[in-house]
Amino acid sequence: MTSRLLSRLAALAALGFALAGCGGSGSKNEIVIGEYGSLTGNDATFGQSTKNGVELAYQELVANKQGKIGGLPVRIVSEDDQGKAEEAATVVQKLLNQDRVVTVIGEVASSRSLAAAPACQAAQVPMISPSSTNPKVTLVGDYIFRMCFIDPFQGTVMAKFAAQNLKLKKVAILKDVKSDYSVGLTQFFTESFTALGGSVITEQAFSAGDQDFRAQLTAIKAKHPDAIYIPGYYTEVGLIARQARELGLTCPLLGGDGWESDQLIQIGGDALNGAYYSNHFAVDNPDPRLQEFLGRYKAKYGNEPDAIGGLAYDAANVLFQALQKLSETDPETFAGFSSAKAGTDARKAAEKKLRDLIATTTGYPGVTGTITLDENRNAAKPAMVIAIKGGKKVYDSTINP
Amino acid sequence: MSEFLQQLVNGVTWGSVYALIALGYTMVYGILRLINFAHGDVYMLGAFFAYFASRALGAATDPNPGKALLVLVISMLAAGAVGIVIERFAYKPVRKSSRLSALITAIGVSLLLENGGILVFGSDPKFFPQIITARNIPLGLGVTISNQQIIILVVSLALMFALRFIVLQTRVGKAMRAVSYNPTAAALMGISVDRIVTFTFMLGSMLAAAAGVLVALQNPKIEPLMGIMPGLKAFVAAVLGGIGNIPGAVLGGLVMGIAEVMVVGYVSPTYRDAIAFVLLIVILLVRPAGILGKATAEKV
DSSP states (O other), X not given: OHHHHHXXXXXXXXXXXHHHXXXXXXXXXXEEEEEEEOSXXXXXXXXXXHHHHHHHHHHHHHHHHTTEETTEEEEEEEEEOTTOHHHHHHHHHHHHHTSOOSEEEEOSSHHHHHHHHXXXXXXXXXXXXXXXXOTHHHHTOTTEEESSOOHHXXXXXXXXXXXXXXXXXXXXXXXXXXXXXXXXHHHHHHHHHHHTTOXXXXXXXXXXXXXXXXXXXXXXHTTOOSEEEOOSOHHHHHHHHHHHHHTTOOSOXXXXXXXXXXXXXXXXXXXXXXXXXXXXXXXXXXXXXXXXXHHHHHHHHSSOOOHHHHHHHHHHHHHHHHHHHHHHHOHHHHGGGSGGXXXXXXXXXXXXXXXXXXXXXXXXXXXXXXXXXXXXXXXXXXXXXEEEETTEEEEEEEEOO | OHHXXXXXXXXXXXXXXXXXXXXXXHHHHHHHOOOXXXXXXXXXXXXXXXXXXXXXXXXXXXXXXXXXXXXXXXHHHHHHHHHHHHIIIIIGGGXXXXXXXXXXXXXXXXXXXXXXXXXXXXXXXXXXXXXXXXXXXXXXXXXXXXXXXXXXXXXXXXXXXXXXXXXXXXXXXXXXXXXXXXXXXXXXXXXOHHHHHHHHHHHHHHHHHHHHHHHHHHXXXXXXXXTXXXXXXXXXXXXXXXXXXXHHHHHHHHHHHHHHHHIIIIIOGGGHHHHHHHHHHHHHHHOTTOSSOOOOOOOO
């Protein structure tokens, strides 16, 4: 009996030490910003590009202002969620409770942003998703933002492009049933496409991680579609494209920004020629702001950035700008961001002011277009349609909201 | 009609992969009464060995059948060596213990290979190079088959017959059957039981590696956890056909592959993984010994 009591006491004591350890870690005077994404896993380039984009923005902050905002040094903490929604929720909890971050930047995949957003909302810490397009993400609460357009628009873009530019009538859809992004995009595409006089002749499904899509593609082939819309992520899209060609399906493939990765063509190869997808930017857009960013990104990482990296870069800069503004207009409140103030009322007041500042972002000249946040904290930006020709991504057209 | 035939072709090629993995399961079980749960992970290792071999040989930039065959052989040999190591260090020490210890050891080896794979290869998927250029071959009635699918079928069938030949026609096969029947008596007759068991593991691992290479050829995404689901399903296929029975494993694999593709094509893709286990439950209720298995009375 006594030994049991003793061991319980010991456990309690250990817990106490652990908690004390947590509280003590943030005593340095700095601004900590959290970033999370899928650095490994099925869609690893999403997380890697996001991290690169944020790092590039941070590097410029170091070059221009010695890495300081309002006199406080900025530090970025990156976490890997392995491409799993449950991990995303865990790493964001860690960022919030252990690193006591001021803001969270992250996730590309809407399912993972949706898993993490409630924790940020509850802690009243702003979360900026650079590139999650599902409308539900920012509806979690008023502390959740995004730097990109949303799927009701993106679905319309491809529907318009298919109906008006490509003059297609019958489209088949192959969606990922486990992904909020894919299911949402399917719905919005179908609504717009049928409104424009086209018809969706069959809707087939798969689950992320599947290897073999021949059964679904065979069912699609039997319906003789004019095109197949695949709102998925690049790994599956590449495999689907190859298997579709193997089964003798020659119609064009259409998709969304989940295709945006330099690995897409590596996986899909020639099978992707003649495909189109909607995206946030086109690397061959002559816009000087974009070209300058591409040059710097290439100089640092050695490869061409994708739109995911561009959006992350914009997200970090929008945040830096808001912090800068707060430090200039209200230095007293701004002091609440110092890591020494984590968990205090001063921090809460500062977070509230920061939230208001991010929410009023207007006309920010980003590399992915001009960013103005609407009342639902979404950015309204034009979408580009990218064509894949001869193994290269080529700008095709711009569709405005 | 052409849709159905196409689905049938898809199902048979997918099923022949299950059959190949199931063969290794069934053979090890037949000889040792051990469910080698690490089998699916050896399949994963086979794909990775082939990935590195084809890069080292430059088979990706200059695809030709000779190099592809070499890649297959290298991968099978490497996986065979891994099989020997696993048997020596994991299964041999517990061979005399209860069957449950061996089973738990197998699960441990499986987890070790999966997480070791993540550590060594990284958890993000790799893309297997096209060591044989894909080409479509129309079969008429709108049905097509790719040359890679044909290769999968032919290699699977060839390996199945090779295995049958080894087990039924050779001296070592005779020894394997003897060990399976009664290890003690076999040892008394001068058969080195250790050697036969090692050989069995090596053979099983080689079959798994061959399946890994063939699948990677057709579905080029390979990652350290790719062996879990196919391993599990191939196990179901082995049970379905009658575990311990070589033609049964092939039949079970084909039934599984076809059932899976038909469910995805005509019912719903969300039931893709469920169908395997529905089949398992049905067969255990209706014919517990499997389609081709013989019911044996348990000695008490």
